[in-house]
Amino acid sequence: MVDSLRDQLLKSGIVKQLKDEKRQQQPPARQGSPHGKGKPPHRPNKPARSQEEMDLAKAYAMRAQTEAAERKRLEQAAAEQARLKRERKAKLQQLLEGKALNKADADQVRHFEYGGKIRRVYVDAPQLAELNAGKLGIVQHGGHYVLVTQSIAEQVRDIDPHLLALLVDPATGGVGEDGVPDDLMW
Known part of the structure; x- marks a missing residue:
């Protein structure tokens, strides 16, 4: 059975229950004069808590x-x-x-994984080679994927690492034995 908050407080001992509640009540106040000259009319007293x-x-x-x-x-x-x-x-x-390297006439697609999904950015052939070599990176900004230099990508990583979509490790080159970039899971 669910007890009320009052009952729970009583049981826990936080609230002390007095045996004689009449002792706590104050005696009724005196009534004013019957004519009430200069005195407020009598109001019955509330019982004391x-x-x-x-x-x-x-x-x-x-x-x-x-x-x-x-x-x-x-x-x-x-x-x-x-x-x-x-x-x-x-x-x-x-x-x-002013540092975005995206080109409107880029004809090659570079796929990469970001946010649990496969995304893409359009690049030209030299940019694709530099991107796979780790000289360029991809940053998510304003709902778009911006191609930037490695130094800019590293600065973005320092500001907010979640916005760095792709920066290939230059030590490995980012390409596996099969020639497919490491960041892609087909």
């Missing part, structure tokens, strides 16, 4: 306070993450401005 009710109210207040503090902490953390993301995006925009 018992110690048990006060402790329960304190427990609710403490819980509300901790929940509010947790919400505030989460909001601050989210705001900080958003600020950092904006800063990285601005740095990346500034870094890539």
Whole structure:
């Protein structure tokens, strides 16, 4: 059987139950004069809260306070993450401005794996050779794949490694024994 919060607090000992609740109630206040000259009209007094009710109210207040503090902490953390993301995006925009090597008349397709899917970028023959040798890299920016130099690709890796789509390791050359680039899994 599910107990109410009050019953659970009573059982755990957080809220102390008094045997004599009448002791906690205050005696009724005096009534004013029958004519009420200069005095407010008589209102019946509310019964005083018992110690048990006060402790329960304190427990609710403490819980509300901790929940509010947790919400505030989460909001601050989210705001900080958003600020950092904006800063990285601005740095990346500034870094890539005017440095894209993509050509509109490129006729060869270079496939690569990024984000769990096979993607493609169009390059010309010299760019394909340099890309496979690790002299060029591919960066995901603004929903597009941008061909950049190795140094720019490494700077992008320092800013946000998730945006570096392809940078072949120059030591291995990026091509397996079968002549297929290592980053492709056919």
